[in-house]
Amino acid sequence: MIRVRGLVKRFQDGPASLTVLDGLDLDVAPGELVALQGASGSGKSTLLHIVGALDAAFEGEARVAGEELRALTPAGRARFRNATVGFVFQAFNLLPGLSALENVCLPAWFRPAGPAPAPRALAAAGRAALARVGLAEKAEQRPARLSGGERQRVAVARALFAGPRLLLADEPTGNLDAVTGAGVIALFRALAAEGLTVLVATHEERVTAAADRALLLERGRLRPA
Ligand SMILES: Nc1ncnc2c1ncn2[C@@H]1O[C@H](COP(=O)(O)OP(=O)(O)OP(=O)(O)O)[C@@H](O)[C@H]1O
Ligand SMILES: [Mg+2]
Known part of the structure; x- marks a missing residue:
């Protein structure tokens, strides 16, 4: 992958x-959960950011899902991100004025091309994404009325939506207590078992322990942790 x-x-x-990455190599197989x-x-x-095609200003080869990222145009990168990559951040980045369901469906409105999606189909897909993270019951709830772990699961559902x-x-568990963080990690494990490839940057031993492999980034290169 x-x-x-x-x-x-x-x-x-x-x-x-400042040279941050310095001749780094990385291989991740489909369905692997790798801690960074x-x-x-x-x-x-x-x-x-580089692997997710958010940053194209680098040297070297980066092939992700069959695409050589440096060869993509800006529009090609946007398409690649939309079709291939989901992002989850430490701060959940949910919009407070929108329900969980609306937050999950939001990326569909920013597709680079194509007709606007039908609202009903969109909502059904959004509900399916929320069900996948165990939040089917909370679709209408606004973020302020969700727990931290639930907010992060909404963010994961949004990342899975497309x-x-x-x-x-x-750092997806950086703002969560141990028990809540464990739920998010268990979710990542389940998603990897379904074939999703997951790369997670973390400071937490619990996350590393749940991963298939852990890699340590040091002096611009990776080695087994
Ligand atoms: N846009 C930028 N311009 C200049 N330097 C940057 C920029 N972004 C990051 N850096 C520098 O690159 C280095 C790596 O930053 P990065 O955010 O990747 O670290 P990190 O491993 O994610 O750290 P943390 O665990 O604190 O999140 C840092 O020294 C940072 O200051
Ligand atoms: Mg960081």
């Missing part, structure tokens, strides 16, 4: 240049 070779990422800050560890500032989020093959999660 992911094959990265010799990835180099530099940030230019005026005359100074590393000190703060080691480049975990940077790597997730049927991605790859889920990229950046």
